[in-house]
Amino acid sequence: MLAVSEPDSNSSTLEPPATAPVRDLRRVPIHADHWYPLAWSKEVKRGRTLGVHFAGDPIVLARSESGTVFALEDRCAHRQVPLHAGVVDGESIRCGYHGWTYDCTGRCIDVPYLGRERLPNGVRSYPCREMYGLIFVFPGDAALAEERPLPDLPSVEDKAYKTRRFGREVKCHYSFMHENLMDMNHQFLHRRQMGQMRARSLGRRRGEDWVEVDYTFARMEGKQPVGEALVFGASKKDGDQDHKDVMTVRTGYPYQTLRILSSDGTLVMDLWIVYVPLDAAQRTNRTFGLLSIRRPGIPFALDLAWPLLVWFTERIFKEDRWIVEQEQEAHDKQGADWNHEVFPVINELRDLLRNCGGRTVIPIHKAGGTA
Template sequence: MHAVPLPDTSAIDPPASAPVRDLRRVPIHPDHWYPLAWSSEVKRGKALGVHFAGEPIVLVRTESGAIFALEDRCAHRQVPLHAGVVEGESLRCGYHGWTYDGTGRCVDVPYLGRERLPNGVRAYPCREAHGLIFVFPGAAALAGERPLPDLPSVADTAYKTRRFGREVKCHYSFMHENLMDMNHQFLHRRQMGQMRARSLGRRRGEDWVEVDYTFSRLEGKQPVGEALVFGASKNSADQNDKDVMTVRTGYPYQTLKIRSGDGTLVMDLWIVYVPLDAAQRTNRTFGLLSIRKPGIPFALDLAWPLLVWFTERIFKEDRWIVEREQEAHDRQGADWNQEVFPVINELRDLLRHCGGRTVIPIREVSGAA
């Protein structure tokens, strides 16, 4: 992954002798591209209200199909612009008809005259790719320096891709930890059977950390879930060192790739966790799961409903457990976690280093309902 400049946190990071700041109150850094909606959610000639870390944003698809993003408030009475009307390439507020173009400039006030137009509203850099609408909520001048995620498997006809996502009531860091730590497979024993993860090693860069795993089935008949992810095996031992799973956090995104023994990429997951509220205790996940098509024509299409069912069950268990982690943090008012897995400690250090400057006040977290 191409390294990008990181924010200078020297003014806010505590010295080595000071207590480590609570990761669960470190906000996500806004100077990256974040998907705020699926392309299919914003119809032609319509507007959609979304949020990023408490900031209301309106996504607009014009009559020509172009996309733009503005702060979701009219400069006049502060009412939400997403309740307005798309007319041509502009958005008209539904209250008094103030009209804004894609740059946020006010281009018409029906009763005022074009020669006396007031100031407009903030516009966000906005791009559409991979079936997602990305917005750059940070410093707009940096948008051109930060590339959109590169997702080659999504466009490759050799793969079939599933798009999925849900709202999850936890800080985004819990989500990164959940995917990175494959020692939690015991949670999924009903779907995956008795599997053991073995870490092959980890690597760390300035804005990324990754770990490799292999898996072995301990006993019993191979469950359907394991066969979907790793392929059918004849015995519990032949999964050892056969497939390698690499989980990587390349801030702020996360990937999971499985390669077979010959190096073929058989599964490719890209996922991001977008905070919705100001306290960043709720996030919306956007995931793209690409599975390599087998040699038998249409075999994956036939198995697709089963794969969807399986991944939904896995995600449901993961969502349940990370929400319990968030609840524990809220009750305790601090992070009491005693972590022993080295890669998770490195991940936490990375998320603190790459996170935003402003720490979420503890009253907004522990005092929330």
């Protein structure tokens, strides 16, 4: 582990921007050998299917009559039409065109007009687990699925916390999302929601497949908005440096977390989030986030305030979504990564995402012509 103990905010420790990287980060595919949520549990009803995508691969999620979810390649071996348009039949899926039928391992178990002894090959199946209200799929080498950990999210299951599930499609490479959340100097973007806040980074740490950074915040002017107080807790007096909350943002590949510890060591906010590429070019991701807020002493106070919190976080998320989509558009137009990063932890993060990502290069093209 690389520990960087000195604070790196302000001018004192800022390093020059990294030299031109060998690989364009925006063309590094996400590594498939991890567990990725592809849907919320409630999206896949009993006896129904749902067609989803991972980095361009079509995958059908099906919940059998017995309630188990399984995941297959979403195209019939026969004429390549999507199996999600078919029919769940007991513990199997029947293609909606000619009725070819596959069990939960992808084996073809029936072609209505063909003898059972001559059945063709089936389709690929994917390891699949259901946890925390999410359906996780392992899109990479299935032999590695058992040894790779699923995320451990104790706050989601702890009654001391209330959890909000949120997310949406965002039209950008997943790397922009990681950088957005980790670089807390972007508070200016949220000036309408947050007022004039300034982040101060306390230091960063890095391991082989993770990087994290600590922050405190100071209000430059104005009053703390109510929505923010709900999420982050009411702010302490200015200058009261020793009693500040500490926010830690961590990318533990391929997931990201943001935790706020109050000055007495209580975990007051615990966010887990992941950005799942949908298309082959990985220019669109579906975000799955679980935001757990510690319940205050007063019963039901958090439940009463919940609609305001939902509104506040949606507004923040909308601004972030908008700006990262602007970044992606700029990259598409420029055909290369022209970013000029001056904040060390972000350069570390970019390096990490490059190292942990897939080994291939996403074949994209410079967008031509339109303004």
